[in-house]
Amino acid sequence: xxxxxxxxxxxxxxxxxxxxxxxxxxxxxxxxxxxxxSLSIEKGETLGLVGESGCGKTTVGRTIARLYxxxxxxxxxxxxxxxHMTQRELVPxxxxxxxxxxxxxxxxxxxxxxxxxxxxxxxxxxxxxxxERAERIRAVLxxxxxSDWHANRYPHEFSGGxxxxxxxxxxxxxxxxxxxxxxxxxALDVSIQAQIVNMLEDFQEKFGLTYLFIAHDLSMVKxxxxxxxxxxxxxxxxxxxxxxLYGNPLHPYTQSxxxxxxxxxxxEAAASRRIxxxxxxxxxxxxxxWCKFVSRCxxxxxxxxxxxxEFREVASGHFAACHxx
Amino acid sequence: xxxxxxxxHEEDARKIQLLEISHLKTSFxxxxxxxxxxxxxSISLGESxxxxxxxxxxxxxxxxMLSVMRLLADNGRIVSGxxxxxxxxxxKLSEGEMEHLxxxxxxxxxxxxxxxxxxVFTIGNQLxxxxxxxxxxxxxxxxxxxxxxxxxxxxxxxxxRMRQFPYELSGGMRQRVMTAMALCCHPDILIADEPTTALxxxxxxxxxxxxxxxxxxxxTSVILITHDLGVVAGLCDKVCVMYAGQVVESGSSAxxxxxxxxxxxxxxxxSVPNPKKIMKERLxxxxxxxxxxxxxxxxxxxxxxxxxxxxICILRRPPLFEVGEGHGASCFLNHPDLPASA
Numbered sequence: 001x002x003x004x005x006x007x008x009x010x011x012x013x014x015x016x017x018x019x020x021x022x023x024x025x026x027x028x029x030x031x032x033x034x035x036x037x038s039l040s041i042e043k044g045e046t047l048g049l050v051g052e053s054g055c056g057k058t059t060v061g062r063t064i065a066r067l068y069x070x071x072x073x074x075x076x077x078x079x080x081x082x083x084h085m086t087q088r089e090l091v092p093x094x095x096x097x098x099x100x101x102x103x104x105x106x107x108x109x110x111x112x113x114x115x116x117x118x119x120x121x122x123x124x125x126x127x128x129x130x131x132e133r134a135e136r137i138r139a140v141l142x143x144x145x146x147s148d149w150h151a152n153r154y155p156h157e158f159s160g161g162x163x164x165x166x167x168x169x170x171x172x173x174x175x176x177x178x179x180x181x182x183x184x185x186x187a188l189d190v191s192i193q194a195q196i197v198n199m200l201e202d203f204q205e206k207f208g209l210t211y212l213f214i215a216h217d218l219s220m221v222k223x224x225x226x227x228x229x230x231x232x233x234x235x236x237x238x239x240x241x242x243x244x245l246y247g248n249p250l251h252p253y254t255q256s257x258x259x260x261x262x263x264x265x266x267x268e269a270a271a272s273r274r275i276x277x278x279x280x281x282x283x284x285x286x287x288x289x290w291c292k293f294v295s296r297c298x299x300x301x302x303x304x305x306x307x308x309x310e311f312r313e314v315a316s317g318h319f320a321a322c323h324x325x
Numbered sequence: 326x327x328x329x330x331x332x333x334h335e336e337d338a339r340k341i342q343l344l345e346i347s348h349l350k351t352s353f354x355x356x357x358x359x360x361x362x363x364x365x366x367s368i369s370l371g372e373s374x375x376x377x378x379x380x381x382x383x384x385x386x387x388x389x390m391l392s393v394m395r396l397l398a399d400n401g402r403i404v405s406g407x408x409x410x411x412x413x414x415x416x417k418l419s420e421g422e423m424e425h426l427x428x429x430x431x432x433x434x435x436x437x438x439x440x441x442x443x444x445v446f447t448i449g450n451q452l453x454x455x456x457x458x459x460x461x462x463x464x465x466x467x468x469x470x471x472x473x474x475x476x477x478x479x480x481x482x483x484x485x486r487m488r489q490f491p492y493e494l495s496g497g498m499r500q501r502v503m504t505a506m507a508l509c510c511h512p513d514i515l516i517a518d519e520p521t522t523a524l525x526x527x528x529x530x531x532x533x534x535x536x537x538x539x540x541x542x543x544x545t546s547v548i549l550i551t552h553d554l555g556v557v558a559g560l561c562d563k564v565c566v567m568y569a570g571q572v573v574e575s576g577s578s579a580x581x582x583x584x585x586x587x588x589x590x591x592x593x594x595x596s597v598p599n600p601k602k603i604m605k606e607r608l609x610x611x612x613x614x615x616x617x618x619x620x621x622x623x624x625x626x627x628x629x630x631x632x633x634x635x636x637i638c639i640l641r642r643p644p645l646f647e648v649g650e651g652h653g654a655s656c657f658l659n660h661p662d663l664p665a666s667a
Contacts, residue, residue, distance in 0.1 A: 052525040159614050189381035190552055194596035194610035201607075218526060219555070223598035223605065246600060260530035261600050262555025266578045268601060269559040274534065277527050279481075280495050 005079055006040035007178060007210050008064065013037045014072035015056075015063050019285065029285050033059040035234035036073070038311070041178075046204065046211040048225030048242065050218055050257070052281055056234040057214045058102075061180040064212065065099050066090055077178070095125050098171035102183035104163035108155040114141070114166050115151030121174050140173045144199065161192035168196075172203065178210045186217060197224055218261045222246055227317075230254045233284055233292040236311060240318040250320045252299050253277075291323070299324060341412040343546055344370040344393070344514060349406035351385075351392045360618045362388040362401070364570040367645075370514065375540060375547045377561035377578075379554060379593070383615060385570035386550045390516050394433055395423050411513075429459045432507030436519035438499035442491040448475075448502050449487030452509065459510045474505040478535060497528035501535065508539065515539075518550045533560055554597055558582060563651075566590050569616050569626035572645070576652030586654035588631045625656070633658060 015034040033056045041047045049057045062068050064075055066082060074083045082093060101107035108117055118137050122128055128136050138148055144165040155163055164184060171179055181200065185193040197220060203209055215221045221228060222242050229239040230253065238251040249255045256275040263269045277296050291297070294304040303323050311321040351363040363385040370376050380386045391397050393408050393415065408415040410430065418426065427433075435441045443451055452471035456462055462470065468487070475483035478501040491499055500520060507515055517536065521529035537560060540547055551557060557564055557578070564581040566574045566589065574587040585591045592611040613630040616622055622629065628638040637657050646659040657663070 052527060161614060189615075190554070190593060191381060191596050191611035192614070194608040195612070198608055198610055216526065219598045219600040222600050223608065257527060258600075260526045262529070262533070262553060262559055263601060264554040264558050264582070264594065264597050264599060265601075266558045266582050269555070274530055276531065276534070280497060280528065281525075 007043040007078055008041040008212075009076040010040065010060075010064060010073065011038050011076075012073035013060065013063060013070055013075065015059050015068055016071040031284050032234045032287055033284065034063060035287070036311075037231075037234075037236050038073075039229055039236065039239065041210055041212060042226075043177075043210055044204070044208050045226040046213050046224055048221040048228040049212060049214045049231060050216060050221050050228060051231035052216065052257075054233075054281060054284060055231040056284075057231050058182055060231070061099070061182050061212055061214050065097050065180045066093070067099070091125075095174045096176055097178045097180065098174065098176040099180045099182065100164075100167050100171050100184045103187055104160050104167055105155075105187075107167055108163060110155055113152050113154055114146070114158075114169075117155075117166060118151075118170050118173050121170055125174050127174065136173060140169045143172070143203075144169045145195075159192075160188050161195060164188060164192075164196055165199075168199065168203075172207075175207070176209070177207075178212075180212045180214070182214045183216070184213075185220060186215060193220065200224065218258065230257065233281065233287055235292060235321065236319070237293065237322070238318075238320045240320075244318055248318075250314060250318070250325045251293075251322050252297050253293050254320075256298075291321075342369040342409075343372050343374075343411060344368075344548075345407075345409040346389065346393065347407045347409075349389065349392060349408065350404040351388055351397065351401060352404050353398070353401045355400060355619075358619050361621060362570055362618060363392060364621070365406070366567070366570070366572050368565055368572065368575070370546055370548060372513075373540070373544045373546055374563060375549065375561045377557035377564045378548065378550045378567060379552065379557055379564060380567035381552055381615060383569075383618070384567040386567050387518055388570075389567075390433070390518060390548065390550060394427055394431065394516070395420075396427075396433075425459075428455060428507070428512070429510040430512050431514045431516065432510070432512035433516040433518065434500070434503045434507045434520050436522050438496055438503050438523065439491075441503055442499060444491055447488055447490055448494070452487070452502075452506055455506055456509050470509065471505075474509045475502070477508070477539070478502075478505045480505070495528075496524050497531060500524065500528075500532055504532075504535065504539075508543070508545070511543065512545060514546045514548065516548045516550070519552070520549070521556060522551070522553070529556070536560060554582075554593060566593070569621065570618060571626060571655065573627065573656070574654040575645075576649065580649060580652040584649075584652075586648045586652070586659050587627075587656045588633055588658070589627045590654075592630075627656075 013034055014036060017031040017033055019029040037060055051057050063070050070083055074081060115137050118140060119133060122133055122136060137151055141150060146165055185196050213224055225242045228242045228245050229236050232253050238254045249258050256277045259275045263272060279296055282295055289308060290306055291304045291309050294300045309321045309323045311319055314320050314325050346366060346368045349363055349366045353360040353362055366389055378386045392403050449471060453467040456467040456470050472483045475486055480486055480501050521532050549561060561578055564578055565572050568589050574590045581590060585594060595609040611630055616626055624640050625638045625643050628634045635657060643655045643657045645653040645655045647653050648659050
């Protein structure tokens, strides 16, 4: 983890979405979807990002891929600052950073054949024409386990798992080095999830890919990730190697989140103890300037409602944001 | 839960179960042909048991339960088989009698708490209507009972919640309201169809604990439909694994998790990572995809994806072989004449 330059380096990333002003023009409220997130991803590793819905994990992924313009902070990819690049400047970068989406039903154009969907990426980046283009499409479809004749079919003719394979083929065909996987398996059936996860692992090994893997299925994230970051209300609360995080969670939120994972083993499930959280995730609108977890934290004390905890390295490679660690 | 094929004459002699589904076949008639969504399913449920029905989307787990509730879509029909509730044949009940039974004796909660509540009525309105109707209570008594039910499912400040509309509540709260609604007439059976699928893991844990708690306090029998083996392991006494409209394996939780006898069950267990394991093992997926129920395979539905397919698997559908006390698996590998191997 001490290599001089990570592939992706994100510093103090912020993404705020303004809400409509009130009737009398009061000050606009902000949804701080991502609030001061710093992380780095080494070449060839998988960084998992977990958290409950609305915690901002997808927004982090989309902002890093520059599908959103960041409200603050910097994003450096391979040493280059890409934070404020224009759409035109971003084109060559888009070949390097690809994205796989959660919903294999809405992320494919229903009026395009599989071949066109994958081919469009080749055309945009001017990678190949004519016979070579067709050959590339065939090769990438074969690599995700689809046959030649699938290229002439439309998305609705495929099952969810196959559609997700098309989405992966579309990302892979431009030979990227970094892929943001935004909940790529959560819409799939259990027996199909493992197929897709294994495939992603194979491609990583074969092409030296780097992944940002966003998910809410904590068991799968542990399986696929080298390191894992836990988000709560737009901020990272803990980041560590995946075995370290699951074996030695320090932040109270991580502890309760991990204890809530259902374990597929009746004896272990009966023996495990849950740390129940009271209530629900508060609204992300106008979040308080102190610790965001204070309203649900079983260990909260007065300082927690006064100062924001610093996100700091508490052990080698293990970061957490809590006053009591 | 005895899943062995029982000849008709033996059936009378057996103890009357709370719910007995025998050889149920439910089909949907579409313009493409008949979809055999449930194909010869037998399930039984005893008093204060928790049964988990596990399967992937399209395996027929929800349709089986919708058949029980007689809530099938217009093009769906029970083709054959029987559903008996305390010995009473549900297929022979009139729509009016069925309406009386639904909610009062069998309650159901659905996957999507966002769309299962009526958006234009308050929570209190919806709860009291149901209570007044089924229990014949006056307005005030029904209200009191509704508030009491909301606190049973651990909703904070229930009296205030009564005045709120569904959109004012979060997903977890809505699922609690649904549960309160399903439980307010003290039904004998609570059918929970993927109650936690739409929820976050911490809220899921709250709902699972709630179901566990209600089970021990009220003693309701629960049928939990899910695709999540983790949820089943924590909650269910018995498990039924469904695939392509059929029950492929059934038994106690321990049977299914520790000594699975059907290749599909084994495959499912291997394809989910156990977060407690430190060593990283490669997942073993089940190859291929489930069959098209418009054209179901002639023999075993799992044969095209199975690693142990034999000639007979393609030609004949395997019956449910009894492999232990209350443990059955429909796979020819469990045929008593087959030499014992793995």
